[in-house]
Amino acid sequence: MAIINLRKMAINQSGTIVAVKAGGELGRRIREMGLVPGTIITVQQRAPLNDPVALRVMDSTLTLRNNEADFIEVEVSP
Numbered sequence: 001m002a003i004i005n006l007r008k009m010a011i012n013q014s015g016t017i018v019a020v021k022a023g024g025e026l027g028r029r030i031r032e033m034g035l036v037p038g039t040i041i042t043v044q045q046r047a048p049l050n051d052p053v054a055l056r057v058m059d060s061t062l063t064l065r066n067n068e069a070d071f072i073e074v075e076v077s078p
Helices: 024-032
Strands: 002-005 014-020 040-046 053-057 060-064 072-076
Touching: 014 024
Parallel strands: none
Antiparallel strands: 002 072, 014 040, 014 072, 040 053, 053 060
């Protein structure tokens, strides 16, 4: 298993969040969206310029900007 940054995940790639490294207001906002360690996510698609990214989280779809995704580390299968 490899740990990579959420921004580097490919479309249709799944993984488990291992860390959210944002603090303050941004960290709180990310955690309120359900992006906490142990959560399984799947990258559904990306906008034409790769920002934002659409994620599938607990039967919901949400979007994150790349500068927000940079704070999330995910464990993925090779």
